[in-house]
Amino acid sequence: MPFFQWVNDALTWGTLFRMLLGGIIVLLFLLGVVAYMLYFERKIIGWMQLRIGPNRVGPLGLFQSIADVLKLLAKEDIVPAQADRPLFLIAPIIAFVPSFVVIAAIPWTASHPFTADISVALLYYLALSSITILGIMLGGWASNNKYSLLGGMRSAAQMISYEIPLGMSLLGVILMAGSLNIVDIVEAQRRFMWFIIPQFLGFCVFIVAATAELNRTPFDLPEAESELVAGYHTEYSGFRFAFYMLAEYLYVFAISCLGAALFFGGWSGPLLPGWLWFAIKVSAFIFFFFWLRATMPRIRVDQLMTFSWKVLLPLALVNIVLTSVIKYWVNAG
Amino acid sequence: MAEIRTEEMLMNVGPQHPSTHGVLRLVVKLDGETIVDVDPVVGYLHRGTEKLAEDLQYTQIIPYTDRMDYLAAMLNNYALVHAVEEAMELQIPERAEYLRVIVMELNRIASHLLFIGAYLLDLGAMSPFLYVFQDRERILQLFNEICGARITYNYMRIGGVKWDAPPGWIEKVQQFVPHMRESIKMLHDLITGNEIFLNRVKGIGAYDAETAIAYSLSGINLRCTGYKWDLRRNRPYSIYDRFDFEIPVGKNGDCFDRYILHLEEMEQSLRIVEQACGQIPEGPVMGKVPKILRPPAGEYYSGIEGARGELGVYFVSDGKDKPYRLKFRRPSFVNLQLLPSLLKGQNMANLIAILGAVDIVLGEVDC
Numbered sequence: 001m002p003f004f005q006w007v008n009d010a011l012t013w014g015t016l017f018r019m020l021l022g023g024i025i026v027l028l029f030l031l032g033v034v035a036y037m038l039y040f041e042r043k044i045i046g047w048m049q050l051r052i053g054p055n056r057v058g059p060l061g062l063f064q065s066i067a068d069v070l071k072l073l074a075k076e077d078i079v080p081a082q083a084d085r086p087l088f089l090i091a092p093i094i095a096f097v098p099s100f101v102v103i104a105a106i107p108w109t110a111s112h113p114f115t116a117d118i119s120v121a122l123l124y125y126l127a128l129s130s131i132t133i134l135g136i137m138l139g140g141w142a143s144n145n146k147y148s149l150l151g152g153m154r155s156a157a158q159m160i161s162y163e164i165p166l167g168m169s170l171l172g173v174i175l176m177a178g179s180l181n182i183v184d185i186v187e188a189q190r191r192f193m194w195f196i197i198p199q200f201l202g203f204c205v206f207i208v209a210a211t212a213e214l215n216r217t218p219f220d221l222p223e224a225e226s227e228l229v230a231g232y233h234t235e236y237s238g239f240r241f242a243f244y245m246l247a248e249y250l251y252v253f254a255i256s257c258l259g260a261a262l263f264f265g266g267w268s269g270p271l272l273p274g275w276l277w278f279a280i281k282v283s284a285f286i287f288f289f290f291w292l293r294a295t296m297p298r299i300r301v302d303q304l305m306t307f308s309w310k311v312l313l314p315l316a317l318v319n320i321v322l323t324s325v326i327k328y329w330v331n332a333g
Numbered sequence: 334m335a336e337i338r339t340e341e342m343l344m345n346v347g348p349q350h351p352s353t354h355g356v357l358r359l360v361v362k363l364d365g366e367t368i369v370d371v372d373p374v375v376g377y378l379h380r381g382t383e384k385l386a387e388d389l390q391y392t393q394i395i396p397y398t399d400r401m402d403y404l405a406a407m408l409n410n411y412a413l414v415h416a417v418e419e420a421m422e423l424q425i426p427e428r429a430e431y432l433r434v435i436v437m438e439l440n441r442i443a444s445h446l447l448f449i450g451a452y453l454l455d456l457g458a459m460s461p462f463l464y465v466f467q468d469r470e471r472i473l474q475l476f477n478e479i480c481g482a483r484i485t486y487n488y489m490r491i492g493g494v495k496w497d498a499p500p501g502w503i504e505k506v507q508q509f510v511p512h513m514r515e516s517i518k519m520l521h522d523l524i525t526g527n528e529i530f531l532n533r534v535k536g537i538g539a540y541d542a543e544t545a546i547a548y549s550l551s552g553i554n555l556r557c558t559g560y561k562w563d564l565r566r567n568r569p570y571s572i573y574d575r576f577d578f579e580i581p582v583g584k585n586g587d588c589f590d591r592y593i594l595h596l597e598e599m600e601q602s603l604r605i606v607e608q609a610c611g612q613i614p615e616g617p618v619m620g621k622v623p624k625i626l627r628p629p630a631g632e633y634y635s636g637i638e639g640a641r642g643e644l645g646v647y648f649v650s651d652g653k654d655k656p657y658r659l660k661f662r663r664p665s666f667v668n669l670q671l672l673p674s675l676l677k678g679q680n681m682a683n684l685i686a687i688l689g690a691v692d693i694v695l696g697e698v699d700c
Contacts, residue, residue, distance in 0.1 A: 050463060298529070
């Protein structure tokens with residue numbers, strides 16, 4: 001699609017317009033994805049818990065998320081009197097913007113019209129996604145609330161600790177594909193096989209670290225409702241709260257995309273068109289995260305840290321060494 | 334290297350907090366996430382039941398007891414009527430005694446079910462809470478049929494029970510028993526083996542039998558230390574000596590033992606219900622009692638095994654139709670006393686695990 005081949009073009013008013021247009025399309029698309037992810041989550045968890053889930057707004061409750069978003073938009077934007085005002089206002093934006101930006105690196109189909117074809121896409125993903133931690137930490141700090149502070153600090157500690165095993169678990173894939181570009185990695189899987197098989201250990205580390213990175217059950221300590229009320233976003237309301245929620249769900253989507261692309265062959269698959277294959281694989285990942293939420297209790301904060309540093313990281317390192325050694329043998333032999 | 338200056342943080346957990354099970358307030362002094370000191374503040378739900386009772390005839394007090402431990406109101410009802418019956422040495426019809434035992438044990442199961450659900454919710458697992466509500470709903474339906482209420486039953490009377498079981502009710506209870514056994518098995522499958530859950534409760538909040546007795550703990554909070562003490566066995570009241578059941582005890586006195594004892598007690602309660610349903614005779618459900626109840630002057634105490642421990646009723650009668658003084662020994666209140674010493678040195682996440690396992694009902698704590 002030449003219309004969106006803007007990456008290599010010179011920056012003129014025309015290309016700028018096309019960039020903006022592309023960006024807005026992706027933004028709207030993602031908002032839709034998040035809205036229906038929320039719906040999906042509530043339905044799935046509802047069914048697992050012998051409930052019906054949303055069923056009032058629209059047919060089958062399909063407009064529930066839209067109603068929720070509208071409600072959040074219409075709400076008063078409360079800033080606590082004792083809060084650090086500028087930081088309080090900007091923190092949700094810092095948390096939210098990177099979550100959209102990382103999606104640019106995800107190849108949705110073989111022709112990927114919306115994808116920035118970055119040669120260091122994985123590095124880009126990891127680097128940008130860690131900016132979100134800053135937003136969460138700032139939000140917790142600026143609220144001037146003790147629960148928020150504890151939640152924000154927990155988040156920071158947790159997300160930084162789990163980012164390392166997450167990055168390490170991807171190294172195995174990178175070694176096998178010989179590239180940091182997600183498109184190349186998917187292509188490598190088409191030639192060889194889905195990396196879930198040779199990289200099974202890496203995948204296990206990836207999925208655990210990803211769950212923790214997303215702050216989802218059983219690693220949802222930052223917003224441990226029963227302990228910290230709502231964690232870092234206790235004081236947030238209205239659209240600022242929605243920003244945090246959006247960021248959280250966008251990361252669920254982004255990590256699912258990453259998992260599908262790196263371990264399950266991305267868009268490749270027989271018969272069905274590529275985008276559909278990709279959607280199926282991503283949905284399976286998303287379903288997995290929701291399933292976990294309905295099943296698991298929450299892990300304790302100190303056990304969480306121990307688990308990251310003493311279990312996941314060594315496993316990821318073992319995986320890297322194994323992959324390197326085997327790759328060397330194969331190449332040599 | 335220069336010392337980093339640290340400060341202790343004073344945090345108010347409650348009275349509006351999702352995990353204090355009502356309106357308990359804990360003033361927690363935190364060093365990082367470690368608890369240095371805890372000061373529980375109770376009384377937000379105080380309604381002066383004991384004082385009110387002094388102006389009420391004995392029968393009129395019964396609905397007030399419903400509001401104490403609102404998860405096990407049948408047992409509260411019984412604690413009061415039993416105390417008065419003992420004082421007046423009344424004869425209770427057999428059928429009434431059996432009906433009482435059946436509803437009390439069903440209520441114990443309902444209460445324990447809610448403990449399991451709420452405890453797991455505190456630990457971050459949502460689903461068990463909704464699963465246990467299904468079974469609890471069936472019990473509440475049974476209660477609804479026998480006395481027309483789901484929470485505040487006001488079912489027992491001094492000398493018997495208010496209503497006889499409607500036709501087919503006993504059979505419904507009998508059908509419920511195997512269903513409940515299945516549910517308990519499901520709860521075991523879902524929760525008991527979960528590694529995350531075990532890591533959070535094994536060895537947490539442990540104390541020994543000596544401490545438990547020193548703090549006058551009772552019920553599961555005492556039995557989890559391995560001390561076999563259950564008033565249904567040790568000081569049999571009603572017709573509990575006719576049933577064959579066991580008193581499950583723990584070993585380590587930790588949160589896990591308290592959790593597992595709730596499940597095991599539910600099974601024993603089911604056994605009692607099953608036997609009671611098989612033995613229940615026909616007959617009247619209300620004994621011959623005087624129109625106006627005047628226990629002879631004196632002091633009386635009787636304790637029963639409530640869902641949370643020894644539920645005692647102590648009253649002083651001066652021979653009139655109203656008590657001179659009435660005192661409820663509420664197990665939740667007594668069991669709560671151990672909390673501050675258990676929490677010292679723990680982290681915030683354990684606070685919830687330990688508080689939840691003590692299994693308090695604020696209606697009963699504040700009374």
